[in-house]
Amino acid sequence: MYPGYDMTPPDPRQTRELRLEIEEFHADYCWTLDCGDVERWPDYFADDAVYRITARENADAGLPVGLVYADSKAMIRDRAFAIKHTQMYAPRSMQHFVTNVRVLEAKGAGIKAQSNYLLLQTLVDGPTTIHQAGRYYDSFVRAGRRLLLKERQCVYDTVLIANDLVLPV
Amino acid sequence: MYPGYDMTPPDPRQTRELRLEIEEFHADYCWTLDCGDVERWPDYFADDAVYRITARENADAGLPVGLVYADSKAMIRDRAFAIKHTQMYAPRSMQHFVTNVRVLEAKGAGIKAQSNYLLLQTLVDGPTTIHQAGRYYDSFVRAGRRLLLKERQCVYDTVLIANDLVLPV
């Protein structure tokens, strides 16, 4: 349970179209990251968006700390720039698998959902390993015909993640 | 192929709404387990439900044995109680990923489906590992607007699972 996302969800049949739309959002978002197009990553966020990656134990304890924290699209853009232009790291392939999408709220402007993500990593000449597994807790807003993230809380179970390099999830 | 689930499935386009409904069932069911709310786990079953977790080699050989076996909601409730109140085990996070849902039968009261599940486990201070991978063979009944499990056969490929602690799947 994540604070702000612990409501009783509506009947899934009433929110099915929204669930499918969110799945399609995830597929596009993850593809952008998986093909290394990190400069396009901020495009999925609203201007005042909050983005955080944090461990489940921190989330459970209500701690605000996180591996990554940004509270505006501008900060998200800064982070994307840093990854693209200043960080040095060994080439690797990343692949996201998103399943188990649940719509938690869908009244008017308020759209909330949770989803499971599995992030696989393959280093050159290495096996494919589980880099991070966790849950997205998302709040969306509508911008024209698109959904944008107003908040994405990535809460990972994986404690021992390589935190020398922190890529977006 | 699992006995009783080896029929020729109907055209998937005819059963799409049911497939989506089963996906939503899985998402709720798995979330209940993943957030450790095992006392709510029996709520997903009909009174006379059968629940079993068994290895693929046992299933293929037609053996009735299994890691877990319950043939009523009361037995399932007993098991939930035991996990909650009597077993001792190190804290861990579990996460289910369910994909590849196939509706196998959808005539009147008879609803059967199969799905792939991947269960990840993270021990405190450990990496995230594959705890169990397998298939659900499910029979559902309708109870008002909800689906309930009349039978769930969890058939896992993973031979070397830690069987000292058997959590529901």
Place this chain on the structure above:
Amino acid sequence: MYPGYDMTPPDPRQTRELRLEIEEFHADYCWTLDCGDVERWPDYFADDAVYRITARENADAGLPVGLVYADSKAMIRDRAFAIKHTQMYAPRSMQHFVTNVRVLEAKGAGIKAQSNYLLLQTLVDGPTTIHQAGRYYDSFVRAGRRLLLKERQCVYDTVLIANDLVLPV
């Protein structure tokens, strides 16, 4: 990005029914492989189908080489026969998880999509491991009410795959 699959995709809401149909195709296709029914595997392809499994680095470099290559249903059938009747290998269970389906093109006869696949392998008396993770780049044609693959490019991230035994993906 895979050559021929790098177009701007249509609005996902316009192609949702097709996306769901492709998910259903994947579920059937993968089940055929996962239950070892390799002789039925060619049934998912059109007569002039191209099938290839190749590493991402080869795909990125535009190299035509691959772990497996077939440019007709007849060649695919030959391969299925070889696996069934001539190759010797230790018994194992395979399980596919397919997620993140994106429709890339849907105009008239032209149907293109990409999807993520995770292929798990379990050897007898071994743990379940990640055998291969990658992406399907698919072109479909309609044959009556069914979809058939006109092209399937399986591009895997996993560099260190066991290439002594190459099963279909």
